Amino acid sequence: MRIKYLTADANWQKRLEDNGFGFHTDENNVPYWIEHYYYSIEPAFADEIYNATTELWQMCLEAVDHVITHNLFDQFQIPIFFHDHIKQSWENDAPSIYGRFDFVFDEKKQQLKVLEFNADTPTSLYETGVTQWQWMQHYFGERKDQFNSVHDQLIASWRDLKPYLKGDTLHFSCMRETLEDLTNIEYLRDTAIQAGINTKLIFIDDIGWNGVNFTDLEEETITDIFKLYPWEWLVYEPFALHIPNDEAQANWIEPSWKMILSNKAIMAVLWKLYPNHRLLLETYFDTPNGMRDYVKKPLLSREGANVTLYQHGAIVEATPGDYGEEGYICQELAHLHQESTGYSIIGSWIIGQESCGITFRESNNRITTDKSRFIPHIIEES
Numbered sequence: 001m002r003i004k005y006l007t008a009d010a011n012w013q014k015r016l017e018d019n020g021f022g023f024h025t026d027e028n029n030v031p032y033w034i035e036h037y038y039y040s041i042e043p044a045f046a047d048e049i050y051n052a053t054t055e056l057w058q059m060c061l062e063a064v065d066h067v068i069t070h071n072l073f074d075q076f077q078i079p080i081f082f083h084d085h086i087k088q089s090w091e092n093d094a095p096s097i098y099g100r101f102d103f104v105f106d107e108k109k110q111q112l113k114v115l116e117f118n119a120d121t122p123t124s125l126y127e128t129g130v131t132q133w134q135w136m137q138h139y140f141g142e143r144k145d146q147f148n149s150v151h152d153q154l155i156a157s158w159r160d161l162k163p164y165l166k167g168d169t170l171h172f173s174c175m176r177e178t179l180e181d182l183t184n185i186e187y188l189r190d191t192a193i194q195a196g197i198n199t200k201l202i203f204i205d206d207i208g209w210n211g212v213n214f215t216d217l218e219e220e221t222i223t224d225i226f227k228l229y230p231w232e233w234l235v236y237e238p239f240a241l242h243i244p245n246d247e248a249q250a251n252w253i254e255p256s257w258k259m260i261l262s263n264k265a266i267m268a269v270l271w272k273l274y275p276n277h278r279l280l281l282e283t284y285f286d287t288p289n290g291m292r293d294y295v296k297k298p299l300l301s302r303e304g305a306n307v308t309l310y311q312h313g314a315i316v317e318a319t320p321g322d323y324g325e326e327g328y329i330c331q332e333l334a335h336l337h338q339e340s341t342g343y344s345i346i347g348s349w350i351i352g353q354e355s356c357g358i359t360f361r362e363s364n365n366r367i368t369t370d371k372s373r374f375i376p377h378i379i380e381e382s
Helices: 012-017 043-069 080-091 124-139 152-163 179-194 238-245 265-273
Strands: 002-007 038-039 098-106 111-118 169-175 200-201 224-227 251-253 284-285 294-299 308-309 315-316 328-332 337-339 342-351 354-363 374-377 378-381
Touching: 012 315, 043 098, 043 111, 043 265, 043 284, 080 238, 098 179, 098 284, 111 265, 111 342, 124 342, 124 354, 124 378, 152 179, 152 342, 152 354, 169 179, 169 284, 169 354, 179 200, 265 284, 265 328, 342 378
Parallel strands: 038 378, 169 200, 169 224, 224 251
Antiparallel strands: 002 038, 098 111, 098 342, 284 328, 294 308, 294 328, 308 315, 337 342, 342 354, 354 374
């Protein structure tokens, strides 16, 4: 993997906006989307990511079963009133659509290593499935390719899921006034429509409860709902106490068993179940267990908040935030791939049980945050 440059169009921002991508640059005019350079990867490396993603997905499913079988919910700080709901969602094989593994290509070990699994509410889906594909078509036409079947796989997955819906309408929900979330949710909704599913949009704070069922603004019973809103936030909403008592037993997508995989505690569980596995970084609960070079991460941290890097036992980098009271993991410090433009990680999507596309995120520092840049990629021979 290496950076290559091209000459960007003068009006590239307008082209992206015309295609529905409105958050390519932040409020300080700092680009989130990078137009003028990209990661070039060889076909063999794309295959390596595919195989690693497929293997890790199976390992994660085994880990969920282990956590549920041994009632390890306390290690994940999951409220006791929700334990049975998670068990039932797992036992009933409640439908799941997607997730994104974040990998680092460890330069020292020349090996992919997984940092975490964004299993509940991963974003950058629209940028991956649509924007970077259109970018490639614009600059290279049919001459190049990407590791990117995200769009087709989403439609196929919704089509496979459709017979398992409990009602005639699949609701889609996110927070208000969040352009990134709304873009991603509307993209997911569009692919569901293309799969022949009737859909409605409802914001999280508009979800109602009539004493028996959850309802939308038209008092229609919510039987199936995709939410781009984290379970660890949702369970502390006032209406969450009703979820286990919902007469319709609505399908929540992603299902509640994804609370286990979206929690960084899963990395410590995976290390215990698969010690010294080539794709894993050494990871423990709360303590570095003798490691001198490691990263301390809150169990529920998002977008790199409250992450601390240690080298030789001393802090070398840290981020602020509001997480940490829930506990931490300590994970071996990986050696990130670095170019002159910054440090990078690889996001690898699993959709409908299939590894189907990648993203590159780039940062000036080693901790990936919401300010990290999105870099498109091309598969090509060196």
